Amino acid sequence: MTGGRAVVRRAPGKLFVAGEYAVVEPGNEAILVAVDRYITVTVSEAAGPGVVVTSDLAPGAVRHAWQGGRLTGGTDTPHVVAAIETVAALLAERGLPVPPLDVSISSTLHEDGRKFGLGSSGAVTVATVAAVAAYCGLDLSLEERYRLAVLASIQVEPKGSGGDLAASTWGGWIAYSAPDRDVVAGLARGGVEAALRAPWPGFSVRRLPAPNGLRLEVGWTGNPASTTSLVAGLHRRTWRGSASHQKFVATTGDFVSAAVTALEEGDAEGLLRQIRRARQELARLDDEVRLGIFTPELTALCDAAEGVGGAAKPSGAGGGDCGIALLAADAPHDISHVRQRWAAAGVLPLPLSPALEGIEE
Incomplete structure (x- = not known):
């Protein structure tokens, strides 16, 4: 006590x-x-x-x-x-x-x-x-x-x-x-x-380690999403245990492992490639299972980041909430341009940074 x-x-x-x-x-x-x-x-x-x-x-x-x-x-x-x-x-x-x-x-x-x-x-x-x-x-x-x-x-x-x-x-x-x-x-x-x-x-x-030479940008789509219902919806379908499911898990495991290696080695371009792969695999899953992972706002968020050489994807279950982008930290003009494109698409840039410590007193 x-x-x-x-x-x-x-x-x-x-x-x-x-x-x-x-x-x-x-x-x-x-x-x-x-x-x-x-x-x-x-x-x-x-x-x-x-x-x-x-x-x-x-x-x-x-x-x-x-x-x-x-x-x-x-x-x-x-x-x-x-x-x-x-x-x-x-x-x-x-x-x-x-x-x-x-x-x-x-x-x-x-x-x-x-x-x-x-x-x-x-x-x-x-x-x-x-x-x-x-x-x-x-x-x-x-x-x-x-x-x-x-x-x-x-x-x-x-x-x-x-x-x-x-x-x-x-x-x-x-x-x-x-x-x-x-x-x-x-x-x-x-x-x-x-x-x-x-x-x-x-x-x-x-x-x-944090990404080398890259800045994390976060955009909120204005629409809340339920991770629980999206995940439950996926598992209610016949997808679980199917060949598509096995491919998704294997592909995800491959790009996550490669992204971890890129972070540990300070390989910015390697990390960007894996985040783009992550977006593509989530899009494939969405096209196949029709969960609604990608909203128009999340698609616009990703396209804007990739348009300046960055990488972006939904964060979490998708269907709304936030997307993340990794952009060159030494290119403030590109970061500003992406934020402007997000705002035009109805995506609110959030002023967030990584929290280096977890639970704190």
């Missing part, structure tokens, strides 16, 4: 650089980057029993009561509630009490009610786990925080890759492959402590 002092933790949002869709399946690598907009969670002692949650993303404060290890009293903030329950389960297994908690959430991943698709669900899960654990006196490694966040997120979104959780935890540019979530869910049934200690098949994460 912190002796009543408030504990503050913040976690950055994220963007997928390459490997989305394929990363949902265990062991397939993706590249992500954390971005410098944040979810901040402040935990202090509540005036009464249970847990009070206040969020600028939900109306008013909600008091939750404990019942059988679960919180009752509303579902406006399911990721926050799941994160608190998961930390509480670990405390209970260690014979430690859960004090009355006042949990306050603020976000810069949204603006004037607009959702940018920067991984707010993952960031709030990571920040809540870190803040509640620290307030309750738990000293956790980065990987333990990530694992607790995954255990929490499975309760809300069982099929997610967890890439957002990894980016928010470690920060910067990372190569990430997801654990087998069915295995993890099975481990969780044996207790949180056991799940923290057991091997997680498929999981890996490592930091990558």
Whole structure:
């Protein structure tokens, strides 16, 4: 316990650089980057029993009561509630009490009610786990925080890759492959402590250097998208397990591996080639399965970047939200030109930079 002092933790949002869709399946690598907009969670002692949650993303404060290890009293903030329950389960297994908690959430991943698709669900899960654990006196490694966040997120979104959780935890540019979530869910049934200690098949994460001589530009299409529904829509189709599916996974694995090598070797042109391949493969998938990954705005975003020698693609599931572009850092005129073309196409350039650190005090 912190002796009543408030504990503050913040976690950055994220963007997928390459490997989305394929990363949902265990062991397939993706590249992500954390971005410098944040979810901040402040935990202090509540005036009464249970847990009070206040969020600028939900109306008013909600008091939750404990019942059988679960919180009752509303579902406006399911990721926050799941994160608190998961930390509480670990405390209970260690014979430690859960004090009355006042949990306050603020976000810069949204603006004037607009959702940018920067991984707010993952960031709030990571920040809540870190803040509640620290307030309750738990000293956790980065990987333990990530694992607790995954255990929490499975309760809300069982099929997610967890890439957002990894980016928010470690920060910067990372190569990430997801654990087998069915295995993890099975481990969780044996207790949180056991799940923290057991091997997680498929999981890996490592930091990558930032691109050499390239600037990350981000454009928002003005339309929110649901990653959960897009991924679920893909897996409901007969595509899963088909020859096309196998080709997509193999091709994605090839260009992600090549992009990781390009980042590690500082090969800017090599990285641009792989990002263009990523766009082409997502377009092939979209043409074949008709998911709606590419909107007119996302297509215009990509075309504008490629028109000045850069590379661009949707970030994440597509269907709206953000696209990313990598442009020559020493060509400000080209960057300005791309931003102007985006604005003309209804794409809002977002002032974002990579967040070099993940979860912060």
